[in-house]
Amino acid sequence: MRAGLLALSLLCGSTAAAYGFVGPESCKACHPEAYQKWKQAKHSRAKDSLSPAQQKDARCLTCHSPDEADQQVPHVSCETCHGGGQYYSARYVMRDPELVRLAGLADPSEKACRTCHDASSPSLKAFDFVEKLKLIDHWSAERERRKAARPTPKKK
Ligand code: HEC
Ligand code: HEC
Ligand code: HEC
Ligand code: HEC
Numbered sequence: 001m002r003a004g005l006l007a008l009s010l011l012c013g014s015t016a017a018a019y020g021f022v023g024p025e026s027c028k029a030c031h032p033e034a035y036q037k038w039k040q041a042k043h044s045r046a047k048d049s050l051s052p053a054q055q056k057d058a059r060c061l062t063c064h065s066p067d068e069a070d071q072q073v074p075h076v077s078c079e080t081c082h083g084g085g086q087y088y089s090a091r092y093v094m095r096d097p098e099l100v101r102l103a104g105l106a107d108p109s110e111k112a113c114r115t116c117h118d119a120s121s122p123s124l125k126a127f128d129f130v131e132k133l134k135l136i137d138h139w140s141a142e143r144e145r146r147k148a149a150r151p152t153p154k155k156k
Pocket of ligand 2: 042049050051054057059060061062063064115116117118120121123
């Protein structure tokens, strides 16, 4: 990934949805803990809950595999929540909290969860963001590792 290309993309980029996906295996190289947790949870298999006929039904895919048609990445994947990683997943970009967001990294919000976890999902209980967030925790392990790797506490 070249800086010039990034600049170009920032000039031309219009919507976050326009950023290409790199796929979860690419994120795994640098975020192994996050990948493992995601892999164990249902988002990574959301499409598999559908029957073969339903897997062709756009009404089901909007939540169970929303980026497959455009980006060839099935299920509810890293980039479904974090945004397409085409420009942000280079290491020097990832390390820069401002640049990484300019390059398309999204901060997943309660509102974003609710685009799928709404009244039309089959869950009988209302979506409780704080509780549900705990169930998809794929960040604590990495944050612990980072903390341990930094002997002198830095301000963040
Ligand atoms: C080449 C290695 C690399 C790849 C590939 C990579 N990341 Fe990162 N990522 C990092 C590094 C390094 C950080 C910064 C961690 C730190 O603060 O020490 C980071 C930070 C992050 C953060 C937190 C950023 C912030 O400022 O809050 C998120 C979220 C993230 N990565 C998601 C992803 C996703 C999703 C993918 C795949 C599309 C991905 N990363 C691919 C290396 C990578
Ligand atoms: C608005 C988003 C949305 C749409 C559209 C949607 N689903 Fe779902 N579906 C969900 C969510 C969210 C869950 C998980 C509910 C929970 O456990 O909180 C789910 C769960 C399921 C489950 C249960 C999986 C399990 O592990 O028990 C099945 C089966 C399912 N959906 C089938 C379908 C089918 C078939 C369609 C199309 C007719 C469809 N869904 C359309 C959001 C959606
Ligand atoms: C359903 C949405 C969703 C999916 C799918 C998802 N994430 Fe996340 N991710 C989040 C949320 C929400 C947070 C922030 C949690 C918090 O700070 O409270 C997060 C946090 C992170 C962080 C920690 C950033 C930091 O500040 O330390 C990394 C790294 C990360 N995700 C990478 C990934 C990778 C890699 C994948 C796929 C293997 C993935 N995520 C899949 C929603 C998601
Ligand atoms: C693109 C749609 C989509 C988004 C966005 C989304 N989810 Fe989901 N989620 C689903 C679907 C579909 C399922 C059901 C998967 C299955 O069982 O087939 C699900 C299942 C879950 C489950 C139960 C499954 C498990 O792993 O035990 C939790 C918890 C959850 N989601 C939390 C969240 C949170 C928190 C967010 C926001 C940070 C979020 N989801 C964003 C579609 C989505």
